[in-house]
Amino acid sequence: MQEFLQFLRQQMVLCLRLLDLSAKQREALIYTKAPVVQQLTKEIETVVIDLNLLEKKRQLFLQQHGAESAAEWLAALPDSEEKHVAMQLLKKMHKSLDQLKTMAGDNKQYLEKNMGYIDYNINVLTGAAAGVTYSAAEAGIGTVNGTKMFEANI
Numbered sequence: 001m002q003e004f005l006q007f008l009r010q011q012m013v014l015c016l017r018l019l020d021l022s023a024k025q026r027e028a029l030i031y032t033k034a035p036v037v038q039q040l041t042k043e044i045e046t047v048v049i050d051l052n053l054l055e056k057k058r059q060l061f062l063q064q065h066g067a068e069s070a071a072e073w074l075a076a077l078p079d080s081e082e083k084h085v086a087m088q089l090l091k092k093m094h095k096s097l098d099q100l101k102t103m104a105g106d107n108k109q110y111l112e113k114n115m116g117y118i119d120y121n122i123n124v125l126t127g128a129a130a131g132v133t134y135s136a137a138e139a140g141i142g143t144v145n146g147t148k149m150f151e152a153n154i
Contacts, residue, residue, distance in 0.1 A: 001077070001080075001082045001083075001086070002082075003061065004058070004061060004070075004073075004086060005082060005085060005086055005089070007054060007057060007058045007061065008058075008070075008086060008089040008090065008093065009089065010054055011051065011054050011055070011058070011093060012089055012092060012093055012096070014047055014050055014051045014054065015051070015093055015096040015097065015100065016096065017047050018044065018047050018048070018051070018100060019096060019099060019100055019103065021040055021043055021044050021047065022044065022100060022103045022104065022107060023103065024036075024040055025037060025040040025041065025044065025107055026103060026106060026107050026110065028040060029107055029110035029111055029114060030110060032114055032117075058070070070086075070090055071090065074086055074087055074090070
């Protein structure tokens with residue numbers, strides 16, 4: 001049980017670190033600080049790698065004890081203080097992971113917004129013109145071939 005509690009505590013620390021880094025990343029995305037986003041992304045990657053290694057160890061532990069999930073394994077144990085601590089850690093970790101999912105979704109939207117802004121600026125700098133349907137013209141820059149969209153006889 002002590003080994004399992006150790007896994008949970010380590011995972012909780014890494015989840016909280018990931019939440020902190022993701023919050024910093026969101027701020028950097030909001031204020032379009034690309035170097036900061038790049039550095040934070042590298043840090044996030046290392047935390048995720050560590051978290052994956054711990055999860056593999058935890059899964060191996062659960063397999064050795066014949067359980068599919070941590071909740072299933074804990075439910076089979078007799079009541080004890082350690083069991084209650086483990087249940088609380090699991091609940092906190094699930095709550096942290098839900099917050100992390102929300103934050104990752106927000107960060108994805110900010111990143112897409114920034115990428116759209118970059119694409120727009122590149123198009124302005126290169127002089128690319130939008131076609132009739134606001135996509136780049138295929139026959140050349142700004143040329144319209146064939147039927148016009150608002151032709152009267154259509």
